[in-house]
Amino acid sequence: MVGNRVILKGNPASPGLAEGKAVVILDPTEQGKIIEKGILVAPFTTPLLLPVLIKSAGIVTDKGGVMCHAAIIAREFGIPCVTGTEEATKKIENGSEVIVDGTKGYVHQK
Amino acid sequence: MEQKDMSIKNEKLDKLFLSIGKSLSGEPPFYIWPAPYSSPAECEFYLADYFLRDFYASFVKLEQKGYNVENIARMLKNPSRIAQLLWPFGHVVNVDGKFKEQLTELASLIIDFISFYKKDPFNQNGRNIIWSSRDISNYLSNEIIESSNDLFESYKAILSRLEGTLWLYSELLFFSIHEICKEFHGPYPLEDGRLILVREYYDLKPEFWPFAADLPYQKLLIFEIYRKNTKITFDFFGRFRTIKPLIQELDSFSLMIDDRTTLAYGDVKSVWESVSKTAVSGAKFAQKLSKMEIMEKFAYSYYYILKPLKDALNEEWPPSRMIFDDMKHERRKTIIENFYSNFRKMKDLPPDKMVEIISKVFDPRLK
Secondary structure, three states, X not given: OOOOEEEEEOEEEEOOEEEEEEEEOOOOOOOOOOOOOOEEEEOOXXXXXXXXXXXXXXXXXXXXXXXXXXXXXXXXXXXXXXXXOOOHHHHOOOOOEEEEEOOOOEEEEO | OHHHHHHHHHHHHHHHHHHHHHHHOOOOOOOOOOOOOOOHHXXXXXXXXXXXXXXXXXXXXHHHOOOOHHHHHHHOOOHHHHHHHHHHHHOOOOOOHHHHHHHHHHHHHHHHHHHOOXXXXXXXXXXXXXXXXXXXXXXXXXXXXXXXXXXXXXXXXXXXXXXXXXXXXXXXXXXXXXXXXXXXXXXXXXXXOOEEEEEEEOOOOOOXXXXXXXXXXXXXXXXXXEOOXXXXXXXXOOOEEOOOOHHHHEEXXXXXXXXXXXXXXXXXXXXXXXXXXXXXXXXXXXXXXXXXXXXXXXXXXXXXXXXXXXXXXXXXOOOOHHHHHHHXXXXXXHHHHHXXXXXXXXXXXXXXXXXXXXXHHHOHHHO
């Protein structure tokens, strides 16, 4: 990951590394475009995001800690997750390439 | 004698509310489905009084019809489902003298119900032990997919997808009380230090969600063996907690669909595909509902626990329309706002103090 700028720091909620296109969803009651192995970026997660979540390779949220919904779900799916970044939905552009480091709690711009 | 009974009962209730306090301390009740429409606490404030009065009345009527405590406990199906009956105790509002006594009796009964299923109704040591050693031995004698299997990594990949999707699906159906449809239990230690976790999904097609009828399975059981020292704990409500993805520690597993063991990779994949299909259509269905409709579904989740009791009484099981009317007119708005304001103030308190406060909020003896 040398050369990939850290753009956000949050809680390391589910370990591992994942990279992919960001799927930014501001309102969980609306579905974003589903991208196979995308990185879901949302204020928080709910089962309404199920169609996107089951295709995601990683999760980044604005809210929550290591026991929040996104964290629990990510661990069940076995995918990396960073929670509580406060501004992921503001800083990450939809469709941009990002790397989620769920072990350290960092999000990198690729 | 009566005084001794009372003292035993109080000791039991003290343990119960302490277990609840420990389970909930440090856990902010925000951003939990039905968020963003509402919150579990908001919905529970609307239904708690009606629900608990209804539950008590059903219990009394069943006793009058000759059902004993064990009969009623068995009708309620599983211990973690029964434990969910305690949530409304934290949100009950109008507690007069008689209702206070009834609530205290109900709380004590709920522990008795759970005790028919397991020795430790409080999961005090972080374990949810339901199966006997004989049950475990019986299950171990069945065929199982082991890590030496050439396809084990592929199995793990599909199993983690299945488990994640099932989790989301059960939440979609039953909101924050999704233990209504599932009982995860264990960890059961093996002699070599490995740990068994059993994930039983036993009620995946509740009639109040139309899309659920499309799921081809009523029950799924995933029997899993994890490596030594894997951290798995349970709280009082039967919710299991881990600190990292359990799939990384998986050593072997088997899958049972409606009492039939399925081991072929293609079959496991096909189960995941079926669950995903129903779950995705369910999420799309739920997205079209209004806030009121979602809150009504939340109330249905609770009343669904009482359905077997209502069926035995030949009564209608769905929630009272009065709950929906209160929701519609936001008759608990101020109470809910005060609740959240008080909860936010608690976030900097030491853990012991938090446990004490939450225990008191749930305890009807102190209302």
